[in-house]
Amino acid sequence: MSLLESGSPEQLIGHTIHHYTEVESTNTTAGELAERGVPEGTVVLADLQTRGQGRLERRWLSLSGKGLWFTVILRPRENPATAVQLTLMAAIATAAGIERVTGIRPGIKWPNDLLVQGKKVCGILCEMVAGDEIDHIIIGIGINTNLAFADLPPELRGTATSLRMATGKAIDNKELLREVLQQIDSWYILWQKEGFAPVQGEWNKRNVTLGREIKVDCGDRCYFGRAVSIDENGALLLREDDGKESKFNFGEVSIRYRE
Numbered sequence: 001m002s003l004l005e006s007g008s009p010e011q012l013i014g015h016t017i018h019h020y021t022e023v024e025s026t027n028t029t030a031g032e033l034a035e036r037g038v039p040e041g042t043v044v045l046a047d048l049q050t051r052g053q054g055r056l057e058r059r060w061l062s063l064s065g066k067g068l069w070f071t072v073i074l075r076p077r078e079n080p081a082t083a084v085q086l087t088l089m090a091a092i093a094t095a096a097g098i099e100r101v102t103g104i105r106p107g108i109k110w111p112n113d114l115l116v117q118g119k120k121v122c123g124i125l126c127e128m129v130a131g132d133e134i135d136h137i138i139i140g141i142g143i144n145t146n147l148a149f150a151d152l153p154p155e156l157r158g159t160a161t162s163l164r165m166a167t168g169k170a171i172d173n174k175e176l177l178r179e180v181l182q183q184i185d186s187w188y189i190l191w192q193k194e195g196f197a198p199v200q201g202e203w204n205k206r207n208v209t210l211g212r213e214i215k216v217d218c219g220d221r222c223y224f225g226r227a228v229s230i231d232e233n234g235a236l237l238l239r240e241d242d243g244k245e246s247k248f249n250f251g252e253v254s255i256r257y258r259e
């Protein structure tokens with residue numbers, strides 16, 4: 001059962017919001033809509049996802065009303081190499097929206113995990129369809145708003161949190177969605193006008209990865225070293241423990257704490 005909500009007609013991002021009570025994954029639904037040609041800025045929102053997708057083929061816990069689970073469709077006429085920039089753009093815009101509504105300042109772990117008090121409060125999963133140019137990119141954003149500690153399975157209790165757990169207050173999902181969509185709108189316009197530099201500057205201010213000893217898990221292999229910088233395309237530069245420099249466009253970063 002789905003209903004179409006009216007978004008903000010004066011904004012590109014969220015001019016139309018497809019709001020479902022339940023879907024498998026808003027990324028899957030958004031991908032289907034994008035293939036059918038819906039315009040840029042369309043948003044798919046669900047109260048509940050039955051197969052929420054995380055990065056590296058993990059599942060994303062998406063209980064009804066306990067979070068904001070939504071996907072934004074973009075159609076930048078750009079080289080596919082710029083896609084990583086958009087994932088970083090989504091992270092800073094979402095962090096800014098959260099900060100405005102809650103007063104909490106999330107940090108960003110490369111590429112786009114939002115952390116509060118060292119625990120993950122938001123994850124972002126981007127998927128792209130491209131040839132020589134991007135056809136569309138879908139940006140799936142999951143923010144744990146009202147999850148309680150007891151909602152978390154034991155294996156996530158040490159690493160995940162919610163805005164409610166961090167502030168002690170219930171979060172108004174609608175207000176937060178409005179603010180985050182407004183921020184994505186502004187940052188996307190700026191990115192189109194001025195390129196990656198402003199996004200990179202803001203990302204650097206929020207980063208909790210650079211300068212740290214980290215592990216990058218690429219699924220088939222793990223790399224250890226110090227995170228040096230992100231390059232002009234948003235890729236992570238790592239100085240490995242043996243002195244070699246490596247560049248990553250994807251991978252799961254964990255921060256290593258030395259005794």
Ligand code: BTN
Nearest residue numbers: 025052053054055123124140142
């Ligand atoms: C991650 O593993 O950090 C990414 C999590 C992304 C979750 C969001 S929730 C909305 C959208 N739909 C999905 O199935 N996944 C993303």
